[in-house]
Structure formats: structure tokens, C-alpha cells
Amino acid sequence: MKTTLLPLNDPDLTQSDLDAVMEVLQSQRISMGAVVEMFETEFAQYVGRKHAVAVSSGTVGLLLILRALGVGPGDEVVTSAYSFREAAHAIALTGARPVFADIDYWAGTLDPEKARGKLTEKTRAIVASNTNGHPAAWGPLRALATEANVALIEDSTEAIGSVYQGKLVGSFGDCALFDFSQPGALTCGEGGMIVTDNDDTAAMLRRLRSRRTEERASVVLGGWAPLQAGLSDMAAALGLAQLRRIELLLARRKRVERWFLEYVRSFEGIKDPYITPEVEQCHWFLYVVHLGTRFTRSSRDAIIEDLRQEKLDACAYAHPLHLQRYYHDLGYRRGDLFVTEKVAERAVALPFHAHLTEEQVAFIVGTMKDASINVGAGTAIYL
DSSP: OOSSOBOSOOOOOOHHHHHHHHHHHTSSOOSSSHHHHHHHHHHHHHHTOSEEEEESOHHHHHHHHHHHTTOOTTOEEEEESOOSSOTTHHHHHTTOEEEEEOBOTTTOSBOHHHHHTTOOTTEEEEEEEOGGGOOOOHHHHHHHHHHHTOEEEEEOTTOTTOEETTEETTSSSSEEEEEOSTTSSSOOSSOEEEEESOHHHHHHHHHHHOOOGGGTTOTTGGGSOOOOOOOOHHHHHHHHHHHTTHHHHHHHHHHHHHHHHHHHTTOTTEEOOOOOTTEEEOOOSSEEEEEOTTOOHHHHHHHHHHHHHTTBOOEESOOOGGGSHHHHTTTOOTTSSHHHHHHHTTEEEEOOOTTOOHHHHHHHHHHHHHHHHHHOOOOOOOO
16 A cells, blocks of 8 residues: 555646745735736736736636626526536625536536526526536537527636637636636646636726725725735746746646546546547546446445545545535435436546656556446446
């Protein structure tokens, strides 16, 4: 048995990242300032959007987006209950009702037709996630949002660098949201970024985010109560340094992904992540494998426990939102989202980061194979 934990994630930092943070620490400004503005400018350029607004987290970022779009009590927002990053909590925080629609079985993303069935006269927005790095069906989702005259919000908190029909994720929503906490490829501890092409929305996002010292007496800006949800220059320095070498960071993770694919495909009891034909590049947030249909949720949990006994930091990829206590109190029950529940109970997130060696990947997959034998052989993943 291994004596040290092989973590789910290990940030891919270099001395240049640490130097960037140290430079800020030795300056006269460590709170939100010029470095944050530089990070926003370069991030907007990277995604190809007009504006970027740095925020303290992905969930707070979605909260700001919804408030900027006027979503509040009495409104409904259609979204998925399936994600590792639970930014959709922000919908409830606005006072609006989250309306959960089911997912595509293979991609794990919001199913446009199932989302259509959830639309009502109270619907104000659709929030679709690029789940675990896999882009959602943005063509059909955009058509649906346009037809229903509702906002389309893109949750890219798990998907930096992925490409759908020739465009980077973050390009498709009226607003799109990124998150920089672990275990993402770009991490600055905590933080997030909202991108949009709408000038008015960007201005409102900044009003709702925070207020500068010199703006405290402003009659105009005093009409809003900001959340003080900005990013510090320290965090922005770390994020900016990684953004400037994002292609290298993603390439290093791709190398590890290829090792996983080679070893996972040698075992028919677990299914490697699926990529739809419309997706040209998928950068996984975590390496999530799916157990065969003979496995149950309890056997999935037993496999995870076996992995942890071998000091491998595996976990369930998602605990669907509609099955969590808060949403139970809103009336949601097991059985409401058949595909979400079926996929979630057999999805296992394995350690995935650029520091893994091929030998470690082989050990992770081999240990999972052994653990699966302990609970019963699996078959290919089919409904």
C-alpha cells in the first residue's frame, strides 16, 4: 500500500508563477487593482469576448450575472443538476427557482429538448454547463433561448480551453462564467471570471461586484449595493501568469489523459469519457470514468473506498443538486431526473493533473480494476 496520498489535483505551478505573486506582495497594492485589470483584459482577449469581469468565485459570478440580468424572486431558471462545481446554487441565492432538466446520457450536458420541456412563462434564463470540460450543445441551446426569448448563460467553470465547432468555450452564452479554484487547469486559489460582449451588462456586473474607494460617494453608483466580490491582485497575478502559458498547461494534462485512455480502454468494465462529434477539443476538468450497468451506487462507493485505502484520492464526480437537502425542501425527489441519477451513481473521478507519471496512471487504473472485481464485474455503459 502507498504511504502518501496521490491527490485528486495538484496545481501545475512554476517559479514564474510564484515570482508574479511575490512581486505583488512587495508592491504597495495587494487588493484589487491594476493586476486584476490586466488579468481581465488578457482573459477577454483569450476567449475572444469584449469584456471580462473578475470575481471571487464561480458561484458568486453566476449570482452577479443573474442579478445583472434582473433575475430574482418569482422567476425560474432552467439548468442541470449534474456538475462537480455547483455554481447553480446561485440561482437559489437570487430568490429565483432553479428548474432542473435532465442531461444527455453520453455527454453529461444539459439536453436541449428536455430543457425545452421545462420552459414556462416564468423562465428568465437557461444556465447550461460545459460539464467536466465537455461543451454543451450550444447550437440547439442558442436556438432554444432565442425562440423562448430568455437569456443563455454559459457555465464554463470546468472547461477552460475546450472547443465547440471552432470556438473556445466561453464564446456562446450572453454571459459565460469561469472558475479558478482547484481542481481546474488554471487555478489561483479561489476566484472566477465573467465574460460578455454586452457593454451594459458588463457595466452592471462591475457595479454589483464591488466599489472602489473613490466611488463610495458617487450618487450614480450609490443606487446599487455591491457584494464586494472582487479578486485580489495577489490571486490575479497567479492567474495571469498561468493564463499566459495556458496552452502548455493544457498540453501537459493532455499527455496524462492519453495515458488514462490507453489503460482504461483495456478494461471493459469501465468506460472512458465520451466526446460528441461537434466537439473539436475537450480538456477534461477531472478524469471521470463510468462504471458498467451492473454496478450500483453502493458498489461505486465501495470502489472509491478501495481506491482511498490505496491512498488514491478518488471521489464521486457529482452529487446531483436535486437530491441535496435544500432542493428536497423545494419539492425535488429521487426519480425526477432519470438520466442524471443513473449517470451520477456510476461516475468516478480519478486523480488527474500534469504531475502524474505513466506508472502512476497505470497504478490508478489497475487498482480500480482490482476494486471492481471485488464488487462484481461490469459491462459496457448502456441504459
